Amino acid sequence: MSSGHYVEISHLDVIYDVTKGIFSPKQLVHAVNDVSFTIDSGETFGLVGESGCGKSSLGRAIVGINKPKSGDILINGQDVTHLHGQSLHAFRQEVQMIFQDPYASLNPRMTIGEILTEPMVIHNLYRSAGEREDRVTELLRTVGLKPDHVRRYPHEFSGGQRQRISIARTLAVNPRFIICDEPISALDVSIQAQIINLLKAIQKERNIAYLFIAHDIGMVKHISNRIGVMYLGHLVEVGNSNDVYFHPLHPYTKALLSAIPISDPDIGKSRKRIILEGEIPSPLNPPAGCPLSTRCPLADSTCREMPKLQKFGSHQVACHHINPSDIA
Amino acid sequence: MDTNNLLEVENLCVDFETDQGLVHAVRDVSFSLKPGEILGIVGESGSGKSVSMYAIMGLLASNGIIRNGKITFDGEDISRNAFPNEKAYLHSMNKIRGNKMAMIFQDPMTFLNPLQTIERQIMEPLLNHTSMTKAQARERALELMVQVGIPSPEKRIRQYPHQFSGGMRQRIIIAIALANNPKLLIADEPTTALDVTIQAQILELIRDLTRKSGTSTIMITHDLGVVACLCDRILIMYGGKLMETGTDREIFYSPNHPYTRGLLSCINNPEAEERELVPIPGSPPDLLKPPMGCPFVDRCEQAMKICKIRMPETSVLSGTHQSSCWLNEALRRQKGGRA
Numbered sequence: 001m002s003s004g005h006y007v008e009i010s011h012l013d014v015i016y017d018v019t020k021g022i023f024s025p026k027q028l029v030h031a032v033n034d035v036s037f038t039i040d041s042g043e044t045f046g047l048v049g050e051s052g053c054g055k056s057s058l059g060r061a062i063v064g065i066n067k068p069k070s071g072d073i074l075i076n077g078q079d080v081t082h083l084h085g086q087s088l089h090a091f092r093q094e095v096q097m098i099f100q101d102p103y104a105s106l107n108p109r110m111t112i113g114e115i116l117t118e119p120m121v122i123h124n125l126y127r128s129a130g131e132r133e134d135r136v137t138e139l140l141r142t143v144g145l146k147p148d149h150v151r152r153y154p155h156e157f158s159g160g161q162r163q164r165i166s167i168a169r170t171l172a173v174n175p176r177f178i179i180c181d182e183p184i185s186a187l188d189v190s191i192q193a194q195i196i197n198l199l200k201a202i203q204k205e206r207n208i209a210y211l212f213i214a215h216d217i218g219m220v221k222h223i224s225n226r227i228g229v230m231y232l233g234h235l236v237e238v239g240n241s242n243d244v245y246f247h248p249l250h251p252y253t254k255a256l257l258s259a260i261p262i263s264d265p266d267i268g269k270s271r272k273r274i275i276l277e278g279e280i281p282s283p284l285n286p287p288a289g290c291p292l293s294t295r296c297p298l299a300d301s302t303c304r305e306m307p308k309l310q311k312f313g314s315h316q317v318a319c320h321h322i323n324p325s326d327i328a
Numbered sequence: 329m330d331t332n333n334l335l336e337v338e339n340l341c342v343d344f345e346t347d348q349g350l351v352h353a354v355r356d357v358s359f360s361l362k363p364g365e366i367l368g369i370v371g372e373s374g375s376g377k378s379v380s381m382y383a384i385m386g387l388l389a390s391n392g393i394i395r396n397g398k399i400t401f402d403g404e405d406i407s408r409n410a411f412p413n414e415k416a417y418l419h420s421m422n423k424i425r426g427n428k429m430a431m432i433f434q435d436p437m438t439f440l441n442p443l444q445t446i447e448r449q450i451m452e453p454l455l456n457h458t459s460m461t462k463a464q465a466r467e468r469a470l471e472l473m474v475q476v477g478i479p480s481p482e483k484r485i486r487q488y489p490h491q492f493s494g495g496m497r498q499r500i501i502i503a504i505a506l507a508n509n510p511k512l513l514i515a516d517e518p519t520t521a522l523d524v525t526i527q528a529q530i531l532e533l534i535r536d537l538t539r540k541s542g543t544s545t546i547m548i549t550h551d552l553g554v555v556a557c558l559c560d561r562i563l564i565m566y567g568g569k570l571m572e573t574g575t576d577r578e579i580f581y582s583p584n585h586p587y588t589r590g591l592l593s594c595i596n597n598p599e600a601e602e603r604e605l606v607p608i609p610g611s612p613p614d615l616l617k618p619p620m621g622c623p624f625v626d627r628c629e630q631a632m633k634i635c636k637i638r639m640p641e642t643s644v645l646s647g648t649h650q651s652s653c654w655l656n657e658a659l660r661r662q663k664g665g666r667a
Binding site: 050051158160161188189190191192193194196197215217218219221222245255256258259260261262263264265266267268269271273275276279280 | 372373493495496523524525526527528529531532550551552553554555556557558576577580581590591592594595596597598599600602604605606607608609611612
């Protein structure tokens with residue numbers, strides 16, 4: 001069942017067993033709950049949400065770090081949840097990941113040259129050591145570092161430069177899909193823009209699809225073609241970035257957007273905020289029905305039933321209380 | 329010098345002794361704060377924004393040295409060298425901190441004592457600094473918990489920090505800070521560890537509480553959005569130096585310093601029309617060997633010869649707007665030459 005999308009995720013569930021001790025009752029966290037969406041090749045899909053909403057679990061499930069409980073992940077029409085041997089090896093060349101913390105994701109005992117050569121050796125790319133060396137030099141140039149950096153160690157670089165090295169490492173195997181899990185949130189403001197522009201330039205040149213996971217909606221809107229909003233493991237709204245940002249339909253998206261501090265004093269100080277009461281419920285004990293029902297200003301008895309993701313105009317929204325007049 | 333100011337900092341210099349040598353973390357920083365004002369201090373990591381506040385509060389790590397600087401708080405000189413010895417300094421700072429001057433820290437998880445109930449921790453500043461009895465202090469603690477929006481305070485007050493979420497812990501820290509109606513509240517990245525919707529709640533709370541009580545607030549942050557939404561006046565720091573100060577509208581709508589302009593062009597304002605981000609090339613200077621001139625010189629597109637050699641004087645652009653950049657001096661001479 002392929003619909004021509006490059007990545008197709010359907011009814012994905014990720015469940016963690018967090019039972020403590022062997023005699024305690026079983027405790028399960030439903031981190032990703034029945035999530036479906038698609039990404040086209042060369043497209044950026046932004047995934048936003050607050051901590052614990054399952055956005056990182058979802059990204060990790062796609063690369064295979066977490067095993068999904070059920071659901072399908074099709075990449076290029078092929079199901080990647082049950083790969084072994086050769087096909088798993090090939091999949092790992094096609095899909096790569098950039099992590100949040102550039103201080104933890106690079107091996108401190110390897111030089112930059114070794115870090116960048118390792119993926120090529122594992123995937124048996126290029127015939128000779130000389131060719132690989134040329135490729136490393138080219139990669140360093142692509143990400144804006146100097147070729148004579150090859151003999152240095154990660155600790156000699158700043159956070160922004162280390163993130164450039166991680167990007168170069170993912171590019172070493174010529175992937176077609178990169179999962180970026182909060183790639184800029186550990187960096188200073190002036191460096192964030194450098195990395196965002198680098199990711200955009202690479203995408204333009206190589207037609208790579210990105211799944212861009214972040215909590216900074218301003219940046220996600222800037223880099224993404226489409227945005228998905230997650231809350232407590234559920235995908236509550238999906239749409240084109242401008243539609244989702246300027247005409248949000250789901251009450252959670254509306255609250256989330258109104259909470260962003262806008263860097264403009266006139267707008268920032270006068271803007272009305274929709275403050276959601278209370279805190280995010282524990283994922284160990286989520287509310288029955290709609291996950292937002294405990295905090296939602298529109299909640300009533302119909303919300304005890306889980307709303308399905310439905311098409312409204314150009315968006316898909318999971319809410320029982322969509323006002324038809326909101327639809328642009 | 330204006331005697332109405334609550335806080336005056338003049339020529340503050342702070343160094344740190346490290347294995348690699350002296351790090352000049354804060355270099356010649358001066359500013360003032362009026363009563364009831366919310367001042368934002370913006371800078372990237374290593375700009376010296378937190379260190380300058382820790383120096384004011386006397387909370388520097390043991391390898392930190394205040395080289396120079398006069399700090400006047402509420403009409404009193406509280407610089408280290410205004411006191412005959414370390415003991416007298418600590419004694420007087422202990423009377424001020426948690427009383428007239430309070431601080432909120434970045435990480436609500438590490439600030440609270442995990443072995444003490446919330447009750448004891450909120451009551452501590454009250455019992456230390458006032459003549460309240462335990463019963464009165466408990467009464468006040470409950471009142472504070474209501475003020476900062478913690479539901480069912482009677483039950484919650486007997487609980488321990490691990491029983492609270494991050495946002496709730498930050499509310500408790502705010503309650504502790506506000507216990508003695510401080511004149512000055514210093515908040516060091518109070519919302520960085522929190523989610524956006526919780527951040528909005530906490531910022532709203534800080535704004536309401538300080539406006540009601542007339543407390544002056546210094547907000548240390550790297551997030552220009554937070555500053556735009558909360559602060560009346562803004563200081564921009566870079567490489568241990570003060571680059572530009574002005575009101576919120578002056579900094580955001582008519583920034584003068586190339587660093588401030590660079591900073592604003594590399595953030596995305598999602599409300600505005602979509603545009604390319606223009607990053608600042610390069611990375612911040614090494615404060616072990618700070619440049620002789622302007623710390624921004626290596627990343628500045630408009631750098632001139634003099635920028636490398638000497639730190640520019642502060643140019644006054646309006647009653648509230650000041651900037652330290654040689655371009656202003658060059659412009660002034662050009663105009664003078666024509667006249």
